[in-house]
Amino acid sequence: MIRVDTVLDYAPRTEDLDVISLSRMEMQKRRIRRQSRKGYDVGIDLRPGDTLYNGAILQGDGYMVVIQQMPELVVVINLPANIAPSTLVLLGHILGNLHRPIDIQNSHILLPIQHKSEEVTFRHTLDALDIRDISIEERIFIPHSSANVSGHA
Numbered sequence: 541m542i543r544v545d546t547v548l549d550y551a552p553r554t555e556d557l558d559v560i561s562l563s564r565m566e567m568q569k570r571r572i573r574r575q576s577r578k579g580y581d582v583g584i585d586l587r588p589g590d591t592l593y594n595g596a597i598l599q600g601d602g603y604m605v606v607i608q609q610m611p612e613l614v615v616v617i618n619l620p621a622n623i624a625p626s627t628l629v630l631l632g633h634i635l636g637n638l639h640r641p642i643d644i645q646n647s648h649i650l651l652p653i654q655h656k657s658e659e660v661t662f663r664h665t666l667d668a669l670d671i672r673d674i675s676i677e678e679r680i681f682i683p684h685s686s687a688n689v690s691g692h693a
Contacts, residue, residue: 542581564610592607644684
């Protein structure tokens with residue numbers, strides 16, 4: 541097994557590096573054992589405080605590998621251009637009660653989901669707010685840095 545434990549800031553040529561694909565949830569762990577795209581048995585053993593992210597380059601045992609985050613199901617909520625501030629407050633309350641991470645991209649809000657069947661619930665809930673432009677997509681989801689869900693205070 542190859543052991544990698546150092547997160548690098550850069551690598552001279554990342555296109556030549558081996559790849560390990562991980563889910564967003566797996567990237568939150570400090571220790572992971574996976575087979576790389578080239579077939580190597582790789583053990584990731586991060587130092588305290590180090591975290592994985594899409595594109596992270598790891599080094600150890602004379603070997604470097606890049607982390608590739610796997611896409612996941614997300615609901616994409618496209619906000620209408622003329623949305624009222626009171627509707628935004630209600631939407632924030634509703635989404636906050638779901639206790640899920642979110643991302644905001646221009647007029648889109650993204651939330652990870654477990655199954656496509658959740659679309660029905662989102663459509664029903666958001667229809668009451670006159671928000672009807674939603675879709676389910678597979679994307680690499682990166683939570684907004686200011687919207688870290690860590691529980692109640």
